[in-house]
Amino acid sequence: MPRRKTEPAAEANRRTEVLRAAARLFVEKGFEATTTRDIAEAAGMRSGSPFYHFRSKLDLLKAVILEGLAASEARQQAAIAGVDDPLDRLHRLVRAHLGSLFEHDTNAPLLIGETRALDAAARRQIAEAFDRYQIPWQQTLDALVAQGTLTSAAPPLRLWLFGMLNWSTHWYRPDGAMTLDALADSAVAMLLGQAPG
Amino acid sequence: MPRRKTEPAAEANRRTEVLRAAARLFVEKGFEATTTRDIAEAAGMRSGSPFYHFRSKLDLLKAVILEGLAASEARQQAAIAGVDDPLDRLHRLVRAHLGSLFEHDTNAPLLIGETRALDAAARRQIAEAFDRYQIPWQQTLDALVAQGTLTSAAPPLRLWLFGMLNWSTHWYRPDGAMTLDALADSAVAMLLGQAPG
DNA sequence: AAAATAACCAAGCGCTTGCTTGCTTAAAAA
DNA sequence: TTTTTAAGCAAGCAAGCGCTTGGTTATTTT
Numbered sequence: 001m002p003r004r005k006t007e008p009a010a011e012a013n014r015r016t017e018v019l020r021a022a023a024r025l026f027v028e029k030g031f032e033a034t035t036t037r038d039i040a041e042a043a044g045m046r047s048g049s050p051f052y053h054f055r056s057k058l059d060l061l062k063a064v065i066l067e068g069l070a071a072s073e074a075r076q077q078a079a080i081a082g083v084d085d086p087l088d089r090l091h092r093l094v095r096a097h098l099g100s101l102f103e104h105d106t107n108a109p110l111l112i113g114e115t116r117a118l119d120a121a122a123r124r125q126i127a128e129a130f131d132r133y134q135i136p137w138q139q140t141l142d143a144l145v146a147q148g149t150l151t152s153a154a155p156p157l158r159l160w161l162f163g164m165l166n167w168s169t170h171w172y173r174p175d176g177a178m179t180l181d182a183l184a185d186s187a188v189a190m191l192l193g194q195a196p197g
Numbered sequence: 198m199p200r201r202k203t204e205p206a207a208e209a210n211r212r213t214e215v216l217r218a219a220a221r222l223f224v225e226k227g228f229e230a231t232t233t234r235d236i237a238e239a240a241g242m243r244s245g246s247p248f249y250h251f252r253s254k255l256d257l258l259k260a261v262i263l264e265g266l267a268a269s270e271a272r273q274q275a276a277i278a279g280v281d282d283p284l285d286r287l288h289r290l291v292r293a294h295l296g297s298l299f300e301h302d303t304n305a306p307l308l309i310g311e312t313r314a315l316d317a318a319a320r321r322q323i324a325e326a327f328d329r330y331q332i333p334w335q336q337t338l339d340a341l342v343a344q345g346t347l348t349s350a351a352p353p354l355r356l357w358l359f360g361m362l363n364w365s366t367h368w369y370r371p372d373g374a375m376t377l378d379a380l381a382d383s384a385v386a387m388l389l390g391q392a393p394g
Numbered sequence: 395a396a397a398a399t400a401a402c403c404a405a406g407c408g409c410t411t412g413c414t415t416g417c418t419t420a421a422a423a424a
Numbered sequence: 425t426t427t428t429t430a431a432g433c434a435a436g437c438a439a440g441c442g443c444t445t446g447g448t449t450a451t452t453t454t
Contacts, residue, residue, distance in 0.1 A: 032229030160361045167360025193390015
């Protein structure tokens with residue numbers, strides 16, 4: 001029984017609510033520290049009910065990461081569509097990524113560390129999705145080299161960049177003095193060697 | 198009964214073996230996913246024995262992080278002792294930090310994320326230790342600004358740098374083609390804006 | 395030699411965990 | 425109107441969890 005008789009047929013899948021609750025808790029407390037009871041309660045259900053929508057807790061983790069990553073990818077595509085200038089593109093990529101980390105409710109990149117718990121097949125699938133996500137980054141870095149703004153775009157550069165952005169979740173607070181735009185500016189300046197505008 | 202009658206009085210504290218085993222497992226599988234039985238087995242004990250040396254699993258985590266951090270600090274001090282040139286100092290700081298991440302057996306920086314599990318008092322204590330660890334970094338960055346090698350050393354710069362190094366644990370493999378020295382070179386080059394030597 | 399201590403082991407307690415099973419009911423399909 | 429389906433709930437099971445307790449033995453101290 002759908003626990004609400006009102007709202008005729010509109011409301012979207014209840015599965016999504018479980019997914020969102022799980023994503024938030026996984027990020028907040030970590031995968032292992034989050035119980036399926038926590039998730040059920042956060043979604044307003046009884047303890048066994050999430051298992052109607054997901055076969056196992058691991059399955060739920062996999063879905064959280066993959067669907068969250070897909071959302072970040074969509075956000076990324078929207079941010080750079082039609083933008084040709086490489087520096088502008090880079091800035092938008094950085095800003096969109098930080099947005100996925102701090103603004104969105106399903107921030108997948110944070111959960112890379114939790115993939116430990118998954119089996120090899122799931123890990124490979126997630127790694128492939130991450131690789132796809134990073135393709136526009138490498139292309140943009142290459143373009144910056146071609147126009148002389150950067151001197152080299154060997155693969156480690158992209159990984160350094162990606163890493164420094166992801167780690168910012170350990171120190172940046174969105175409600176602090178620094179805006180997300182300023183954070184993005186700072187990151188780009190760091191990459192370009194503090195050559196200020 | 199100390200399980201070995203040989204080795205008269207030499208062998209160091211058995212506590213240390215528990216600590217090391219815990220450190221390795223916490224890094225490998227994460228704090229929550231590691232059971233006290235895992236730790237006991239890795240140290241060659243029965244399941245309850247670690248609790249002779251540590252009051253609780255959380256206490257063990259705290260000790261792993263604090264003592265690991267102290268070891269990294271010692272390594273850091275040894276690396277920069279008597280070195281005056283700022284760029285040389287920076288390079289040594291970076292190299293020593295990567296060494297703590299990949300070579301040492303108790304690599305504390307990786308466990309920052311696991312402090313979630315600890316109470317506020319322990320977290321504060323660890324944060325203070327981390328702040329101490331970062332003091333030489335900020336000093337060196339300031340010196341690089343003073344000599345004109347960097348244009349700015351505002352606090353985010355140090356955090357970006359620290360973050361990109363720490364995140365390298367997600368992609369760098371010490372047994373791969375790239376040596377740790379080369380990795381350190383690459384990181385410094387990234388910070389200086391790819392101005393190659 | 396006697397007493398104290400350090401460093402465990404063997405056994406298990408109470409609780410939490412992921413997950414299952416059988417039932418129920420609102421809504422949709424026939 | 426009857427039947428089927430989607431979406432749960434109530435209850436609980438077996439395994440695993442952190443941790444305790446009471447004893448045991450090699451070593452150290454007195």
